[in-house]
Amino acid sequence: MIRVEDLHMHFGGIRAVDGVSFAICSGTITGLIGPNGAGKSTLFNVIAGHHQPTSGRVFLGEEEITGLPPHELFHRGLLRTFQIAHEFPTLTVRENLMMVPPDQPGESLWSAWFHPGRVRAREAEVGTRAEEVMDFLEIGHLADEPAGNLSGGQKKLLELGRTMMVDARIVFLDEVGAGVNRTLLRTIGDAIRRLNKERGYTFCMIEHDMDFIGDLCDPVIVMAEGRILTEGPPDTVMADEAVIEAYLGKGGGQRPPRPVHRAPA
Amino acid sequence: MPIRKFAVPSSEAEIPDFLNAIVLLANFVVIPATAYGAQLALGALGVTLVYSVLRFANFAHGDLMAFGTAATILIVWLFQGWGVSLAPLPTAILALPLGMIITCLLALGTDRFVYRFYRHQRSPAIVFVMVSVGVMFIYNALTRFLIGVDDRRFEDGERFIVTVIGFREATGLDQGLALRTSQVLTVIVMVLVTTAVFWFLRSTRTGKSMRAYSDNEDLALLSGINPDRVVLVTWMLAASLATIAGVLYGLDKSFRPFTYFQILLPIFAAAIVGGIGQPFGAVAGGFIIAFSEVALTYAWRGFLTHILPPDLIPAGLVQILSVEYKFAVSFLILVIVLLVRPTGIIRGRVF
Numbered sequence: 001m002i003r004v005e006d007l008h009m010h011f012g013g014i015r016a017v018d019g020v021s022f023a024i025c026s027g028t029i030t031g032l033i034g035p036n037g038a039g040k041s042t043l044f045n046v047i048a049g050h051h052q053p054t055s056g057r058v059f060l061g062e063e064e065i066t067g068l069p070p071h072e073l074f075h076r077g078l079l080r081t082f083q084i085a086h087e088f089p090t091l092t093v094r095e096n097l098m099m100v101p102p103d104q105p106g107e108s109l110w111s112a113w114f115h116p117g118r119v120r121a122r123e124a125e126v127g128t129r130a131e132e133v134m135d136f137l138e139i140g141h142l143a144d145e146p147a148g149n150l151s152g153g154q155k156k157l158l159e160l161g162r163t164m165m166v167d168a169r170i171v172f173l174d175e176v177g178a179g180v181n182r183t184l185l186r187t188i189g190d191a192i193r194r195l196n197k198e199r200g201y202t203f204c205m206i207e208h209d210m211d212f213i214g215d216l217c218d219p220v221i222v223m224a225e226g227r228i229l230t231e232g233p234p235d236t237v238m239a240d241e242a243v244i245e246a247y248l249g250k251g252g253g254q255r256p257p258r259p260v261h262r263a264p265a
Numbered sequence: 266m267p268i269r270k271f272a273v274p275s276s277e278a279e280i281p282d283f284l285n286a287i288v289l290l291a292n293f294v295v296i297p298a299t300a301y302g303a304q305l306a307l308g309a310l311g312v313t314l315v316y317s318v319l320r321f322a323n324f325a326h327g328d329l330m331a332f333g334t335a336a337t338i339l340i341v342w343l344f345q346g347w348g349v350s351l352a353p354l355p356t357a358i359l360a361l362p363l364g365m366i367i368t369c370l371l372a373l374g375t376d377r378f379v380y381r382f383y384r385h386q387r388s389p390a391i392v393f394v395m396v397s398v399g400v401m402f403i404y405n406a407l408t409r410f411l412i413g414v415d416d417r418r419f420e421d422g423e424r425f426i427v428t429v430i431g432f433r434e435a436t437g438l439d440q441g442l443a444l445r446t447s448q449v450l451t452v453i454v455m456v457l458v459t460t461a462v463f464w465f466l467r468s469t470r471t472g473k474s475m476r477a478y479s480d481n482e483d484l485a486l487l488s489g490i491n492p493d494r495v496v497l498v499t500w501m502l503a504a505s506l507a508t509i510a511g512v513l514y515g516l517d518k519s520f521r522p523f524t525y526f527q528i529l530l531p532i533f534a535a536a537i538v539g540g541i542g543q544p545f546g547a548v549a550g551g552f553i554i555a556f557s558e559v560a561l562t563y564a565w566r567g568f569l570t571h572i573l574p575p576d577l578i579p580a581g582l583v584q585i586l587s588v589e590y591k592f593a594v595s596f597l598i599l600v601i602v603l604l605v606r607p608t609g610i611i612r613g614r615v616f
Binding site for chain 2: 069070071074079080086087088089090091095096098099100101102103104106107108109112119123162166
C-alpha cells in the first residue's frame with residue numbers, strides 16, 4: 001500500500017529521518033513506536049506532504065507521491081490525524097464532519113444558484129453519513145456543539161470521525177490515544193479495529209501506549225534516532241534487546257558513530 | 266442679549282421646543298451618521314472578510330471601492346445616454362450589479378496575477394500587506410485614468426423623501442428635517458446585504474467552507490475544501506461589498522477618488538473596533554465610528570438653545586472638533602481601542 005524508499009529528512013545538521021525504508025501492507029494496522037525524538041512525527045509529516053523530504057521516495061500503491069501537497073494526498077485517499085487534535089472550532093461537530101467530503105456541489109456558486117436540488121441531495125447524503133459516523137463513535141449527543149468546546153479526547157474521536165467521512169485507503173494516526181482516558185481509549189481502539197475489519201481501512205499509527213499498540217497493531221515498526229531499529233509482530237519487537245535499550249537508554253553515547261550519508265543528487 | 270431671540274421664555278413653548286431639539290438632532294446627527302455608519306459598515310465587512318480568510322489587512326480596499334464606484338458611474342452615464350432610468354430611484358441602483366461584476370473581475374485578476382504568487386510562496390502576512398499597498402496605488406491610478414480626479418455627482422431620480430420645507434409645513438415646527446433618498450436607500454441596502462452575508466456565512470456550504478478555512482487553514486487543506494474556490498468567493502464578496510459601499514457613499518456625498526483613499530482610515534477603525542475578523546463587529550464598529558465622528562464635529566449650540574434655559578446657553582459653538590479633523594476621530598478611537606481593548610468589542614476567534 002505504502003512504500004517508503006531510503007527517506008531522508010534533514011533540518012540543517014539534524015537528521016530527523018535518516019535513511020528509512022519500509023512498506024505498509026494493505027489491510028494492516030501498523031504501529032510506529034520509538035522514544036521521543038526518534039523521528040516518527042517527522043516521518044509522518046514527510047509522508048503526509050507537510051515537508052519536502054531531503055531525499056528518498058514515497059509510493060502509494062504504484063504511484064509516486066513524494067512531496068505532493070496534503071490536499072492532493074487527501075484526494076488520493078491518504079488521510080492523517082494530528083498529534084494535537086485539529087478541528088474547526090467555530091463549526092459544530094456535524095459541520096466539521098460534513099466539511100470533509102470533497103467536490104460538494106454546494107461549494108460552487110454556480111450550482112448553489114442553479115442546481116439547488118442537486119446541492120440539497122448531496123448535502124442530505126453527506127449529512128446521513130455524518131450521522132452514521134457520529135453513531136459509530138458514540139458522539140451523536142455532541143452533534144450541534146461547536147467543536148472548540150469538546151474535550152481533548154472527544155476531539156480525538158472527531159479526528160477519527162473525519163477520516164470516516166470519505167473512503168480512505170490509508171489513515172495515518174499521530175498519537176490518537178495521547179491524553180485520552182482509558183474508557184475513551186477503548187472506544188477509539190474499538191473504532192479502529194472495526195474500521196479495519198469491517199471496512200478494510202489500512203492504518204499506520206504512532207503511539208506510546210504499549211498495551212494499546214500490543215492490542216491493536218501487527219506489525220510494529222520501531223524507530224530510534226531517525227532510523228528503523230527493527231520491525232515485526234508486537235511480542236517479538238517488544239522483547240527485542242535493541243528496542244529495550246533504545247527506550248531505556250543504555251547510554252546513547254556508546255553507540256558506534258554512523259557513517260555520514262550523502263544525499264544522492 | 267442677542268441670544269434671547271432663539272429661546273421663547275414662555276412655558277407653553279417648552280414642548281415644541283423639545284421637539285425642535287429632537288428634530289434638529291435627527292436632521293444633523295442621527296440621519297447623516299446612520300447613513301455614514303451603514304457605508305462604513307459595508308466597507309468594514311469587506312475588510313474583515315479578507316482579513317479573516319486571506320489573513321491580511323487589505324489596504325487596497327478603499328481604492329477598490331473607488332474603482333467600483335467609478336465603473337458604476339460610467340455605466341450610469343451610459344444608461345442616462347440611452348434614457349434608461351429607474352426613477353424615482355437613482356439610476357446607480359440599476360448600474361450597481363454591472364459595476365459589481367466589473368469590480369469582481371478586477372479583484373479576481375489582481376488575485377490571479379499578484380496575490381496568488383505570494384500565497385503559493387506562503388509569504389508572511391506583512392508581505393501581503395505591503396503588496397496590498399502597491400495594489401492600492403495601482404487601483405488609485407486606474408480609477409483616475411478611468412474617470413479623472415474631479416468631483417462627480419451622479420445622484421438622479423427623486424432626491425428627497427422629506428424636504429425641509431415640506432417637513433416644516435407639515436409639523437409647524439421651527440426646525441426642518443430632510444430625509445434624502447440616498448440615505449434611506451443606504452440603510453435599506455445595508456440591512457439587506459449584511460443579512461445576506463451573515464446568512465451566507467452561517468448556512469451555505471461555501472460560507473461554511475470559508476469559516477472552516479479561516480478557522481484552521483491546515484485542516485481545511487486536509488478536507489474536501491477547495492482552497493482556490495474559498496479564495497475566489499472571498500474576493501468576489503469583498504469586491505461586491507466594496508462596490509456597494511462605494512456607490513452608496515458616492516450617492517450620499519459625492520464621488521472623488523481621493524476621498525475613498527481617505528475613508529480607508531475610518532473603515533479600518535470600524536473593523537478593528539468591532540474586533541477584526543468579526544463580521545458582526547465590523548457592522549457595529551461602522552456605526553460607532555460614524556456616530557462618534559458626527560457627534561464630535563457637530564456644533565451643539567443650536568441643540569442646546571432649545572433645551573437649556575436662556576441664561577445657560579453657551580456663547581461658543583460647542584463644537585468639540587472642527588470638521589476638518591473628522592478623520593482624527595477614527596484615529597483617536599482606534600488608539601483608545603488598541604490600548605484599552607485590543608481584541609475589539611466582540612471578542613473571540615475569527616468569525
